Amino acid sequence: MAAYIIRRLLFMIPTLLGIMLVSFVVVQFAPGGPVERVIAQLSGADTGAGSRIPGSGQGDFGARGAQGGSAVDASTSKYRGAQGLDPEFIKKLEVQFGFDKPAHERFLLMLKNFALFDFGKSYFRDVSVMQLVKEKLPVSMSLGIWMTLLTYLISIPLGIRKAVADGSRFDVWTSGIIIIGYAIPGFLIAIFLIILFAGGSYWDVFPLRGLTSDNWAALSWWQKILDYFWHLTLPIIAMMLSAFATMTLLTKNSFLDEIKKQYVLTARAKGCTSRQTLYGHIFRNAMLIVIAGFPGAFVHAFFSGSLLIETIFSLDGLGLLGFESVLNRDYPVVFATLYIFALIGLVVNLISDLCYTWVDPRIDFETREV
Numbered sequence: 001m002a003a004y005i006i007r008r009l010l011f012m013i014p015t016l017l018g019i020m021l022v023s024f025v026v027v028q029f030a031p032g033g034p035v036e037r038v039i040a041q042l043s044g045a046d047t048g049a050g051s052r053i054p055g056s057g058q059g060d061f062g063a064r065g066a067q068g069g070s071a072v073d074a075s076t077s078k079y080r081g082a083q084g085l086d087p088e089f090i091k092k093l094e095v096q097f098g099f100d101k102p103a104h105e106r107f108l109l110m111l112k113n114f115a116l117f118d119f120g121k122s123y124f125r126d127v128s129v130m131q132l133v134k135e136k137l138p139v140s141m142s143l144g145i146w147m148t149l150l151t152y153l154i155s156i157p158l159g160i161r162k163a164v165a166d167g168s169r170f171d172v173w174t175s176g177i178i179i180i181g182y183a184i185p186g187f188l189i190a191i192f193l194i195i196l197f198a199g200g201s202y203w204d205v206f207p208l209r210g211l212t213s214d215n216w217a218a219l220s221w222w223q224k225i226l227d228y229f230w231h232l233t234l235p236i237i238a239m240m241l242s243a244f245a246t247m248t249l250l251t252k253n254s255f256l257d258e259i260k261k262q263y264v265l266t267a268r269a270k271g272c273t274s275r276q277t278l279y280g281h282i283f284r285n286a287m288l289i290v291i292a293g294f295p296g297a298f299v300h301a302f303f304s305g306s307l308l309i310e311t312i313f314s315l316d317g318l319g320l321l322g323f324e325s326v327l328n329r330d331y332p333v334v335f336a337t338l339y340i341f342a343l344i345g346l347v348v349n350l351i352s353d354l355c356y357t358w359v360d361p362r363i364d365f366e367t368r369e370v
Helices: 002-029 034-043 087-097 103-115 129-164 169-183 186-197 221-259 262-269 274-292 294-302 304-312 318-328 331-359
Strands: none
Touching: 002 103, 002 331, 034 087, 103 331, 129 169, 129 221, 129 274, 129 304, 129 318, 129 331, 169 221, 186 221, 186 304, 221 274, 221 304, 262 274, 274 294, 274 331, 294 331, 304 318, 318 331
């Protein structure tokens, strides 16, 4: 197993390299960029997400840098909207954003820095990217980890119970509730919960925004725990319903497939009780497909699945940070969040493989290729 883990860790290097290379190439052909963003802000044409960021836009250069000197000819400038701006100002912007270097040099420099977890500084925020990630990471970790944990803790036992009681009244009613919950988008559930329980129109039970209260520092340790989960209750419920439905039905169908197989009949013929057959024989085979979906479910919950929920509940996490950075063409933040997402996804995928051996010790990765 140790040799397999080492191979998988080494295999992460070319995988990360490929992900970053493809993303870097795509960005080079994307319309607009940080220089165009500054030009648009100077001309008053910027309506993107960055226009709402305090102190964003012009970096170390103000509008005064765009005046004086010879104007840029629109027919010769490679930037849209640069007509009438000083060429020296445009060159300073290129130096500031690193576009005075060829693309391959910028890519190699980025790889070198990322290998040392040096993500540089945000183009439009006067703060390092690592500091931004540290500020947003607790929110995404809270949403992703608790949602995934609760989803698995509830869905697996419920799915097993539904498989054992297939066709019963319990199975039919729970399936109806699950399907209805799955059909309603998470953001609509979030709005519904706010209306009901966050002072919208009925009860004011839960807070509407933030991960902690304003008096967090003054609370005792047990009050901090209660306050933390008090703020997380509504976002977690809104996020987990669709994942809960998917995981429950996946678990049920997986166990149903195994229950119908010949080895189950053999185990029962040998005198095994229903509980011994279910947990001693069926469980480890049926759980393999559930474990296989763990990396995708975790990464989705950790990042992309939390974007709308973060917005609705004013939770400033990595999902919202990455989305706004794409709109703002804040490339250091975009590539840093992509690198972190990919790295965490690869590590979770490795952990998922290790869980296979925990559920079914017969699986031996030592004899397999990566």
